[in-house]
Each structure stands twice: as structure tokens, then as C-alpha cells.
Amino acid sequence: MLENVKLEEAQELILSLVTPLPDETVPLLDALNRVIYKDIYSLSDLPSCDQSAVDGYAVSVSEKEKDHSFVVKEHLKPGEMPGYSLLPGEAAGVVTGGPLPGGTVSVVPHEVTRLAGNRLAFTGEIVPGENIKPHGEDFKAGELLARRGAVVNPGLTGALAAFGRSEVAVFRCPRVAILGLGQEVVDCSALPLPGQIRDSNGPLLAGLARKHGAQVTGVQLAGGGTLPQIKDQLERMLRQSDIVLTTGGTASGASDQALYAVRQTGAKVLFWGVRIKPGSHSGAAVYDDKLIISLSGNPAACSAGYHLLAAPVLRLLQGLNPWPRRVNAVCAGSYKKWGGPRRFVQGNLEADQKGLKVTVLPGQKSSMLRGLLNNGNALIDLPAGHPPLEEGAEVSVILLYPFKW
Amino acid sequence: MLENVKLEEAQELILSLVTPLPDETVPLLDALNRVIYKDIYSLSDLPSCDQSAVDGYAVSVSEKEKDHSFVVKEHLKPGEMPGYSLLPGEAAGVVTGGPLPGGTVSVVPHEVTRLAGNRLAFTGEIVPGENIKPHGEDFKAGELLARRGAVVNPGLTGALAAFGRSEVAVFRCPRVAILGLGQEVVDCSALPLPGQIRDSNGPLLAGLARKHGAQVTGVQLAGGGTLPQIKDQLERMLRQSDIVLTTGGTASGASDQALYAVRQTGAKVLFWGVRIKPGSHSGAAVYDDKLIISLSGNPAACSAGYHLLAAPVLRLLQGLNPWPRRVNAVCAGSYKKWGGPRRFVQGNLEADQKGLKVTVLPGQKSSMLRGLLNNGNALIDLPAGHPPLEEGAEVSVILLYPFKW
Numbered sequence: 001m002l003e004n005v006k007l008e009e010a011q012e013l014i015l016s017l018v019t020p021l022p023d024e025t026v027p028l029l030d031a032l033n034r035v036i037y038k039d040i041y042s043l044s045d046l047p048s049c050d051q052s053a054v055d056g057y058a059v060s061v062s063e064k065e066k067d068h069s070f071v072v073k074e075h076l077k078p079g080e081m082p083g084y085s086l087l088p089g090e091a092a093g094v095v096t097g098g099p100l101p102g103g104t105v106s107v108v109p110h111e112v113t114r115l116a117g118n119r120l121a122f123t124g125e126i127v128p129g130e131n132i133k134p135h136g137e138d139f140k141a142g143e144l145l146a147r148r149g150a151v152v153n154p155g156l157t158g159a160l161a162a163f164g165r166s167e168v169a170v171f172r173c174p175r176v177a178i179l180g181l182g183q184e185v186v187d188c189s190a191l192p193l194p195g196q197i198r199d200s201n202g203p204l205l206a207g208l209a210r211k212h213g214a215q216v217t218g219v220q221l222a223g224g225g226t227l228p229q230i231k232d233q234l235e236r237m238l239r240q241s242d243i244v245l246t247t248g249g250t251a252s253g254a255s256d257q258a259l260y261a262v263r264q265t266g267a268k269v270l271f272w273g274v275r276i277k278p279g280s281h282s283g284a285a286v287y288d289d290k291l292i293i294s295l296s297g298n299p300a301a302c303s304a305g306y307h308l309l310a311a312p313v314l315r316l317l318q319g320l321n322p323w324p325r326r327v328n329a330v331c332a333g334s335y336k337k338w339g340g341p342r343r344f345v346q347g348n349l350e351a352d353q354k355g356l357k358v359t360v361l362p363g364q365k366s367s368m369l370r371g372l373l374n375n376g377n378a379l380i381d382l383p384a385g386h387p388p389l390e391e392g393a394e395v396s397v398i399l400l401y402p403f404k405w
Numbered sequence: 406m407l408e409n410v411k412l413e414e415a416q417e418l419i420l421s422l423v424t425p426l427p428d429e430t431v432p433l434l435d436a437l438n439r440v441i442y443k444d445i446y447s448l449s450d451l452p453s454c455d456q457s458a459v460d461g462y463a464v465s466v467s468e469k470e471k472d473h474s475f476v477v478k479e480h481l482k483p484g485e486m487p488g489y490s491l492l493p494g495e496a497a498g499v500v501t502g503g504p505l506p507g508g509t510v511s512v513v514p515h516e517v518t519r520l521a522g523n524r525l526a527f528t529g530e531i532v533p534g535e536n537i538k539p540h541g542e543d544f545k546a547g548e549l550l551a552r553r554g555a556v557v558n559p560g561l562t563g564a565l566a567a568f569g570r571s572e573v574a575v576f577r578c579p580r581v582a583i584l585g586l587g588q589e590v591v592d593c594s595a596l597p598l599p600g601q602i603r604d605s606n607g608p609l610l611a612g613l614a615r616k617h618g619a620q621v622t623g624v625q626l627a628g629g630g631t632l633p634q635i636k637d638q639l640e641r642m643l644r645q646s647d648i649v650l651t652t653g654g655t656a657s658g659a660s661d662q663a664l665y666a667v668r669q670t671g672a673k674v675l676f677w678g679v680r681i682k683p684g685s686h687s688g689a690a691v692y693d694d695k696l697i698i699s700l701s702g703n704p705a706a707c708s709a710g711y712h713l714l715a716a717p718v719l720r721l722l723q724g725l726n727p728w729p730r731r732v733n734a735v736c737a738g739s740y741k742k743w744g745g746p747r748r749f750v751q752g753n754l755e756a757d758q759k760g761l762k763v764t765v766l767p768g769q770k771s772s773m774l775r776g777l778l779n780n781g782n783a784l785i786d787l788p789a790g791h792p793p794l795e796e797g798a799e800v801s802v803i804l805l806y807p808f809k810w
Contacts (some may be wrong), residue, residue: 029624032612046774047602053772055656077628079589081600096656097589097602097702097772128523138773145778152651154612155777158704161775166594184484184502188433190569195486195504197452200567207437207559219434224484251460251501297502299563328758351756353733365503367458368543369567370453372560373550 002274007342013270014284014291015312020319021172021242028160033213034170035319040146042163046134050104051092053131057113057120058104060086070120070332073101091120100132100350107131111403141162149319151402174317176214177237178205180221181230181249181257182297195257200369201247201302205295208306209245211401213312222257230257231264238265238290242317245310248297250281258294259283267292273383275384277343278366279305301366306342307400308377326400329356331380335389341388345380345389346371349397358397360389377401409685412747418675419696420717425724426647434709436557438618439575440724445551447568450541455509457487457499460537462518463509464527465491475525493753496525500579505537512536518607544568552635554724556807565751579617579722583610585626586654586662587702588636594628605774606652606707610700613711614650616721616806622646627666635662636749643670643695650715653702655686657671661701664688672697680789682748683771685711692721706771709749712784712805730804734761740769740794748784748795751776754802763802766793782806 005013023037052058059070072405073084075093082092085102092101093110094210100107106126113122139145145163146156152168180199188198202219209216217240222230237244249257267287272294274282278301283294293307312322327349335345347358358378363370378397382389389395394398406665410418428442457463464475480498487497490507492527497506498515505512511531518527528645544550550568551561557573565573585604607624614621614632622645627635654662664677672692677699679687683706688699698716700710732754740750752763763783768775783802787794794800 028608029611029621032615047772051772077599078587079600097587098603133770133772137770138768138775151780152612152777153780154609154616154706154781155774156603157612158609159778160775161593161608162603162704164593164596166602174546182483182502187571188566188569191569195484197502198567198569201432203566204559204563207435207557210437211559216434291487299567303560349433351761353760353761355758356756363543365538365542367452367456367538367566369560370543373558373564375556375558375560 001269002271003277005271007274008078009052009314010271010274010282010309014309015316017291017324018290020317021174021317023169024172025167025169028157028166028168030168031168032139032154032157034148034168034173035213036146036148036151036152037146037169037171037319039144039322040160040165040168042139042141042145044142044163046136046162047133047137049135050100051133052096052098052100052107053133054107054109055096056094056107056109056131058086058094058100058107059091059120059126060088060103061105061126062088065074068122068126072115072120073119082158090360104132110313127301130151132299145355169316171319173213173215173239174243174314176209177217177241177244177316178202178219179234179237179244179246180219181261183222183224185221185248186223189350200299201295201297204299204303204372205245205247205306208303208311209289212311213318214314219338222261227260227264230261234265234292236262238287238292239274241290243290243310243313244292246292246294247302249267250283250296252380262292262294274309275341276304276308277341278339279308279344282309284309297344298366299369302347302362303372304379307398308344311400313398325401326358327397329358329397330396331360331389331391331395333360334391335360338388339385342384343382345382345387346376346395347378347379347380348374348376349399406674407676409680410676410682412679415676415679415687415714416717417420419698420721420727421713422691422694422696423718423721426579426722428574429577430572430574430644433562433571433573436573437559437562438574439557439573439578440618441553441555441557442574442576442724444549444553445565445573447544447546447548447550449546449568451537451544451567452540452542454540455505457501457503457505457512457539458538459512459514460500461512461514461536462496463491463499463505463512464496464525465493465508466494466510466531471777473527473531477523477525478522495802499648506782509537518754539541554726575627576722576724577619578618579620579648580646580718581614581719582622582646582649583607583614583624583651583652584639584642585624585664586651588627588629590626590653591628605704606700606702609704609708609777610650610652610711613708614719618723619714619719621623627662627668632665639666639670639697643692643697646695648696648698648715648718650711651697651699652707655699655701656686668696679714680746681713682746684749685746687714689714701771703771704774705751705769705776709778709784712803713749716805730762732802732804733799734763736765736794736796736798737762738765739796740765741792742792747789748787748791750787751781752783752785752802753779753781754783754804756786763800
């Protein structure tokens, strides 16, 4: 068993075992925020024919025609197809988005026209092509609408609808199960007895996994279960999910329940311990092609371990780039600790006209929840042996959520 | 009826009629991304007692005590309460997160200790307070954990769990119904007959509303319904929702179905027409305290109208600040059109170390879906009569989604 590995080694060991999930076909309205499984092309022009951009009159003129009086051949209603092709001097009433008759040179908005019987008159110039949406103006047949790996946004939903895609193939959502270890840990709805504490990491991890597009199949606690019971519980959770996250029981010494439980299942341990702070007490194992990632019971360490080890897996499982975006930013605030292993400081990255600024959040101790409460969106990545972090220093920052805003 | 009003007047007319929705209590795990209804305070210290930060030994020393040999009184297991208070020269085995015995001066990690029988020895200095998490270190009783109007993030979920909040009061989600007008418009699953087009705006608006935290109660089309039928349909949708968005039929002339249908219900029209481009054909009415916002049938105009008129309502309904964030940014790319009414150009705002940059997206015509496909996140706000937009110009930008990344 590899112990206390480098972060990159841990990530590579984990990701080398991950392949994106298969696809599933979902109704278009349910595809929002999901990831496109297969390139989607337009199968036809959009619009499919020349259309009017306004309510008004399609008119035909010969090149020499100068007068502005036309015989109106028909008045088309919404959805109605033209019955005639226009000859010079002829016009047809048309509606916004409606198909234009053959021979249409321009469309005149109804506001500037006068109709007397079937004679249409107006003043002003006829500009060929004006108020006409030519077929294929928006999309040509054969254009790439969405690439494999693209996240479905509202605009794409609209475009897919326009092309008749009422269902879309997307990567299946990763199913994540979360198991809280530690016999002193009770559910948040329980009143803890003396010596017991409420589980905060289950809800924390469930929220993080959902933020990253996963479906949480269960948040359970091992409680006072025996090792064989915990083994059974872990195996049940593995059967119901694509990945299991455990939290707690990863320290060495009396609190090493996680490693025992993982080993009991027969899972192959990939590594145990990572040379980072917080999150050093993290490990991973593989059981029948499914990953178990074991995270610290300390909330801030659990969160850091999640972002560095589990989030890349969730991204890759659903067909996304596993790696978070990394930017350089100017540090606002300072952080006194120095030296020791590579450290990830919770931060909040903001952008303004001057550039990128990352604030050091209060509550950095690995046992604290406070730092997580502040809606931070970044981890400041400080190399091993780093000096104290000074206000104004340029730092490398990992973004925890997609870069879009 | 007010016609062709200024954007700000339209927004004020609409928002003056909106009050945030009442609260509902949801299980903690379902509260993610919802909006806190009422300030939440911590009711106790966290941790509730002094705890060990490591697996090791709690030790007691007198001020003069120099030796490093202790009598171990007990070995505490996870969840176990101390049975003794320590006197100088005494120690107790403790676990990470476990309660410390009275009299503990410091906790020594087990890795640096040697145990022989009940005699504990180690080398190195005893630093008072080391490896002790004092009660209230993370949160003191009475601290504000979450303010009314805060969006629940994973960290807050964890903190609320730690304080035993297994349920949370959040603003009810706005229920949005979407009605597509235009008898030529058919569902995206249908094969359009000649002259018919598929509905793209229903799915587009459903996606936008969901992005803004709404629950979509229905996406319907009026199709070839008669005016009384559309009136009934609109009234049914109003009963099932907090707000109805209509799309299409807002132009003047033959395509003015929306205004007729809205008036048929007896709704009071607040305004019809806004002096912006795209989105000039937008209107709003109120029916029994519920808003009907009518948007253009042109996709880009529908989207702009949604962001400028409907999104503020959805935000306010769920207790958020209705106004989008506005920033100044440098324009990347140009936009040739000039003059005319106030214009909103679809853009994508990005941030890097040099500051904020907004790209003009391809496909700006109001009839186009292309501009919406590009995952834009901003509207560039150009005043009425503006000159052509040049590369490098500083522009004012409205952010369509929350600023966090």
C-alpha cells in the first residue's frame, strides 16, 4: 500500500481507473445542466424557408419599378402557406415569422402602409431583402450545435427544440453514496448524548456532490456498527452507486476505522495519506471497478479532500474535464502559517476591473466549519515549505466550481 | 394603458406588485441552493466541549513540572466521556474529536509517545493548549450562521447539521407557467406542417427560469385555440403558478394575440411595449395579484425580455435582491449597429488578471437562437442613440446569473 503520496500521484491513481459513464436519453426539459453525450448537428436550415421579420406586406418589384402601389393578392395568417408567387407590382399580407411568397423582394412593415380595397400604397424606399429572414440565416444544415462534453444551457435547450430534439442523450449522472464513520457520530436530527457529535460531513458532502452534478443515493452513518456490519453497509452502498465517499476514521491510531472497513470488503487500497494540509488523512481504494474515496472527519479537511480527490472523479464520470480551472490572483489578506507540507487555504476569488483577487477566509483550521460557511469558491495552493502568505502576493488558485458566472 | 415605456418604468411597475413568497420548511438535504427565510443563529458553542485534535494522550502538568512521564488513568474510545479529571503527572488516552478530561493542559500525539504498562513517556516540549480544540472555537452560541436571503451552500448545510437543524425554513420556490402563443407554433416533438414552426421559446424560458431557482409548472402552447380557449388556458395556468410568462404574439398588427388574450382574462395591463431592443414587444399585466409577463416570440428578444423583466421578479419572489449585478468591462469585438433605442447586446463576460472583458457573441438578431447557444452570461447595455461599439471600449454590463464562480 502506498502511503503519504504526492497529491498528483493520488489524483493519477484515482483517475486512471475512471471512465465516463454511459449515456441515457432524457426529455429535453430535463437536460438542463446535463452533459451532452454525442455531438449534435443541425439537420436542416433554420429558418427552413424565407420568413418575414415583421407583420406587413411582402412586395415584388422589377428593377425599374419605381412606384409604390401594389395589388394585394392575399392576406396570409399565422401558419398559412402562400398561395401565389408574386409578380412585380403584387403584394401579400404576411405575419412575423410567416413564410414569404416566391418573388418577394422586400417586406414593408404594416405601420407605414395604407390599404384601400386590394390596393396597397406606401411612401419610402423599397430595400431589397429588408425584413426578410432568409432560410438558413440562423443555422445551416450540418452545423455543430453541441459538442460531446458541452453542458446544456437554456439557449441550447431552445435551439435543440427548434430542430425537433425533444429528447437528448446525456452522460448518466454519477450516483454517489456517502458513509460517515465514527461510532460517536449521530445524525443531525438526533440529540447527541455526552461524547457524541452530530454528523456535519454527510450533508456537506451531499451538497458538494450535488453542486458537481451528482445524484446522492444515500447519506448513512456507521454509528456503533461492528466491523463486519460496516463492511456489509459499505458493500450495499457500492452496489447502489458509482462511487462511495467515506468521511471520518482516517487518522492513524485509534481512529483508523476507515482503512479497516475498506480492507474488509476486499477492496484494493490505492493509497492512504496524501502530502497536503488539510486533507492529509485521505485515502482511496477500488472495489469491482468502483472507487471508495475516504476523507477526513474534520470538516475543512473533508471538503479539501473532496475538491482535490473526489470532484475530479465526478467531473470525469459525467464526461467533463476532470481538472478544475487554475488562475493566478492577488491575495487579499494574509495567512500566518508557513512551512510544512503543501497547503490549500480556503479562499474566495473575485474579479473586478483591476483583475483577480482572492480573499483568505476566516476559519481555516481543519476541524472548523466556519471557513466553509463563507461560500468560498477557491483553494489557494501553497507549495510545501511556503513562507507566510502576505497581502498582495500573487498566488495560484484552484476554482472549485465552473468558471462561468 | 401605458405604451412603449422606459425599461426602468416597466421594471418598477412590475416589481411594485411583487412581495416575496411565504416560507416552507424542507429537509436539510433538500435546502441546497434555496434561500434562507429567517436569520439562523447558533444555539450552542461548537465544539460544545474541549476536544482533542489528534489521537494521543491528554496530559496534565503543574507549572513547575518538567518530567515527561505520566500515569495513564484511562483509555477513552470514540464517543466515551472521561471518567476522571487529570492531576499533574496524569494522562488519558484520547481520540480525535473526543472530549478531554478536566485538568488537561495539552494533548500529545500518540506517534511521539511510548507506553509501558500504564506509564506514558515521550520526548519533546509540552505546549499548553496544543492539540486542544477549545469549546466554542468554531462557533460561539448566539452567532449568526445564515442571514435571511442567503443562498444555502454545501458549507452552510454542514454547519446547520452540526447544530441539529435537520429542517430549514426557506422561501417557497416561484412556480412559473409558460404559454407559447401563435397558432403556427407546434411542440418540439411534432413534425411541423408547411408554415408551422417548432416551439423553441418554451424550453428556452423553462431553462432560464430553472436557472433562476423557479419550479416550472407547465410549458404549454395555445396552438390553434380560439381566444376564449386561450383565456381559459391562461386562467388555469395562473391558478397553478405564481407568475405566467407568455411568448409570441406581442407584435402589433396581425400578431397581437398576447394582448387580446391577456385582456380577455380581465387582467389589468401595466404596460405594453418597452423602449429597448431587442425586447421592445414585451408587456405585463396583473391578474389577482399574479403577474403575466408577455415576451416576444423572437428567441433573442424573448431572452432579453426575460432577463430584464421576468428574472428580477423570480429573484424577488424567493427573497433575493431583484437586481442583477452590473459591472464595467472592456469590450472584446465590435458591434456595428448604432443609434435607435437603448440596446442590449448579448455578451460573454470573462475575468483574468488584467480585469473584466466582455465578448460580443455572434448571432445578435432578435430572431436568432445562435447568440443564445453560446452560453453568454451578460447583456451589454448601450444607451439610446449609441455610436457603433468599438473594440476596447468600456461598456456597462448586466450579469445574467449570480456573480459567484
